[in-house]
Amino acid sequence: MKSIQNKNDKEFNTYVETKKQEIVAFHLKHNSFYKNFAKNANLLDWNSIPVMTKQDLQQPLEQRLTIGFSQRKIYVNKTSGSSGNPFYFAKDKFCHALTWAVFINRYSLFNLDFNSSKQARFYGIPLNTSSYYKERFKDILGKRYRFSVFDLSYNKCEKNLEKFKDSKFNYIYGYTSAIVQFAKFLQQKKVVLKTICPSIKACIVTSEMLFEADKTLLKTYLGVPIINEYGAAELGLIAFQNKEDEWLINNEDLFVEILDENDTVLPYGKEGRIVVTSLYNKAHPFIRYDLGDIGTFSKLSTPEKLILEKLIGRTNDIVILPSGKKAAGLTFYYVTKTVIENDGNVKEFIIEQLKLDAFKISYVSNNILGDTQVKAIKKAITKYLEPNLNIIFKRETILNRAKSGKLKQFKSYL
Known part of the structure; x- marks a missing residue:
């Protein structure tokens, strides 16, 4: 190389x-x-x-x-x-x-030793017994501790924070959505992770989209450089x-x-x-x-x-609209995201296309979305996509993730 x-x-x-x-x-x-x-x-x-x-x-x-x-x-x-x-x-x-x-070379740019730096891993894990213990054993060999991405509740984040206090992690690695949820918890607590765990040097996000606003949030409340891996x-x-x-x-x-x-x-x-x-x-x-x-x-x-x-x-995450217009599914997600998360009420959300003109937005929040927010979201969708789309809002206590733990942000059933 x-x-x-x-x-x-x-x-x-x-x-x-x-x-x-x-x-x-x-x-x-x-x-x-x-x-x-x-x-x-x-x-x-x-x-x-x-x-x-x-x-x-x-x-x-x-x-x-x-x-x-x-x-x-x-x-x-x-x-x-x-x-x-x-x-x-x-x-x-x-x-x-x-x-x-190649991985070892890129990690070294941020003074991370791929073979010895301790990793805080926000990643999925198979839940059947043999595969579960195989992954846990690999985690031990790879000097990493795995945090669950299937439970991102406030209480679980509290326990995760305690683990950071007790461990000398060198970097965070994992799914973007899970790490963003942890950063939102830190924001709520008004805590910067670097002050709790000074040994952390960087955060590497992978497997899911990283939006600019989320990158700023991560940088602020993790207190380390945010690296996008693909x-x-x-x-x-x-x-x-x-x-x-x-x-x-x-x-x-x-x-x-x-x-x-x-x-x-x-x-x-x-x-x-x-x-x-x-x-x-x-x-x-x-x-x-x-x-x-x-x-x-x-x-x-x-x-x-x-x-x-x-x-x-x-390419299979494409929005097809009644007018014949097509857009990347994450365009729809991004437009909604700019409105839906402004006040910190909504923790995370996903969008599903049910019919050509019908979409469902499922979300997790402290409080149910009010009329003002719903109107603002519909207005943004009309502006960036097209008018006369039917938008259904459904508040959930938890969002369904794939078996891997990834959060699929847009899905079309067409």
């Missing part, structure tokens, strides 16, 4: 083009699944390389493995299924090692914020593109599908792999320094 990082701009561009051709040529020669999938691929024309989706990979892993790689000699795991399309995947051991070398189980780290607050793409072992709906590469600044090539995975092809996410590269990007300006959400 260090040898890749030490290349000058010209050497780096040559390196990327060479690795792209090498990995395609390797799988065309040694992987029967990919040979069949990319039968019209031309090594000298990158645009001829087909884009693969999760659906293309939903077949037995044995059918997708490269010749010479048995399941006993590789790393095998399963995607989270947050996109609705889970599948098993494989990495050869060198590729897997390089994946972790990754995928099957690929590793895709982007990580540096100390200059730039969300830098990992281009050491990945090649990342933004494509339109016709698989055409978009210029910097244009919104499109995030498509990734794993340059080193010989056990299993991930070549022009459509993650199902929508994002934008900054106009300040260069091939050597790609900056992810926005991660908008998943």
